[in-house]
Amino acid sequence: MTMPVLTCERVDDEQLDARYAAGALGEAEADAFEAHYFGCARCWGRVQRAVELRDGLAAAAPIPRSARPSVTRRWWPLGAAAAIAAGVLLTRHGARSSQAGGIEATRGDTGKWVPHASATPDSAALTWTRVMDADLYRIRLLAADGRLLLERTTRDTVLTLPRDSVPTAAYWDVTALDPLREVLRQSAPTPAGAP
Amino acid sequence: MSPFEGQRYTSPASSGDAARPVPDEDALAREFWDRIRLFAARRLDDVAAAEDVAQETLRRVLEALRGGRIENQLALPAFVYQTARHICLQRYRSSGREMRALGRLHGGMPAAEPSDALTALITEERRAAVRAAVARLDEHDRELLRLVFVEAMDTGELASRMALTRGALRVRKHRALGRLAQLLGTIDPDDEEGEAKRLGTSGNTTT
Numbered sequence A: 001m002t003m004p005v006l007t008c009e010r011v012d013d014e015q016l017d018a019r020y021a022a023g024a025l026g027e028a029e030a031d032a033f034e035a036h037y038f039g040c041a042r043c044w045g046r047v048q049r050a051v052e053l054r055d056g057l058a059a060a061a062p063i064p065r066s067a068r069p070s071v072t073r074r075w076w077p078l079g080a081a082a083a084i085a086a087g088v089l090l091t092r093h094g095a096r097s098s099q100a101g102g103i104e105a106t107r108g109d110t111g112k113w114v115p116h117a118s119a120t121p122d123s124a125a126l127t128w129t130r131v132m133d134a135d136l137y138r139i140r141l142l143a144a145d146g147r148l149l150l151e152r153t154t155r156d157t158v159l160t161l162p163r164d165s166v167p168t169a170a171y172w173d174v175t176a177l178d179p180l181r182e183v184l185r186q187s188a189p190t191p192a193g194a195p
Numbered sequence B: 001m002s003p004f005e006g007q008r009y010t011s012p013a014s015s016g017d018a019a020r021p022v023p024d025e026d027a028l029a030r031e032f033w034d035r036i037r038l039f040a041a042r043r044l045d046d047v048a049a050a051e052d053v054a055q056e057t058l059r060r061v062l063e064a065l066r067g068g069r070i071e072n073q074l075a076l077p078a079f080v081y082q083t084a085r086h087i088c089l090q091r092y093r094s095s096g097r098e099m100r101a102l103g104r105l106h107g108g109m110p111a112a113e114p115s116d117a118l119t120a121l122i123t124e125e126r127r128a129a130v131r132a133a134v135a136r137l138d139e140h141d142r143e144l145l146r147l148v149f150v151e152a153m154d155t156g157e158l159a160s161r162m163a164l165t166r167g168a169l170r171v172r173k174h175r176a177l178g179r180l181a182q183l184l185g186t187i188d189p190d191d192e193e194g195e196a197k198r199l200g201t202s203g204n205t206t207t
Helices: A009-013 A016-021 A025-039 A041-058 A078-099 B025-044 B045-064 B073-095 B124-136 B137-149 B155-161 B164-185 B192-202
Strands: A118-119 A123-126 A136-142 A149-156 A160-164 A171-177 A184-186
Touching: A009 A016, A009 A041, A009 B164, A016 A025, A016 A041, A016 B137, A025 A041, A025 A078, A025 B073, A041 A184, A041 B025, A041 B137, A149 A160, A149 B025, A184 B073, B025 B045, B025 B073, B045 B073, B124 B164, B137 B155, B137 B164
Parallel strands: none
Antiparallel strands: A118 A123, A123 A160, A136 A149, A136 A171, A171 A184
């Protein structure tokens, strides 16, 4: 069976994460999505988020009928809504860009966010600048061939390890996650060997 | 036996290292354990069985790595997935259950009924934090997210219902999720007294 090609953008556009968690995807589409999130940290985070939100939202009190979306009463005309939404999106993008080095975080762009690696005879440390809205940072140490050597998570902006656990020819990468595990920023690979 | 016994994933630029370092088991588990567990829990609707599948999958993957049968690291996620899938199928066949208990639900499950196996994977602490944040969310945001995540409405249908373009819907959804993330970020799981107060206050959803 040929699986449809999946991209993160398509996952977002078609809400595949939400529909997958709800069991609402067809078999081929679910297979393709599973194969995708096994190799995609961003979409894996979205699957986890979808499962959590289904539970949280299903347990919430019923929404009053007056608050439910109504074409005539609540929602603005199409053109106005789109214009306002686009303005908000640009504003948020600009705000985020000015604080985050000019890169749109949600696209997983490696941009200019570069952690700094240092070492002493006894320890190896990695530091990075805080990312706006980030709740957690996931740090991975990768061998030169891409093999994952270790993974840690922290709310801090520094990670220190024994020197002998960090090969010189390895690379660090850091992922900033929001409280819903949405990937906010992905760093460029940083050589673990200190200059 | 894995369907990939004897099969090698070759890379156009093989390193040719005679002695490949043994992969870090802990790193492998951290990378894939939860993914496999969720995938299997959804297929088998059984958390204990899902953990068995995760354990067996990682064992076989580690065996394949040590045996040099996965030379292209980029192929590792796909290998893990296919191995987990194969093991799930083996369990299903050996248990003798019907395909419908294992396969896709094809929309047969009511969208408002979360899978017990999937929700059982969430820690109680996390569930409480998310529920508390949801309770504090603006009712319009909550309704939008409910339609997305509980009703699992199709994007086109949801956009039509709200008289929005797909792009505008996407923006609204992301804004609602952003506000929910902010609420979630303000809930300190270690602040038990504050959490109890918040839950007590936020439990009064009728205003």
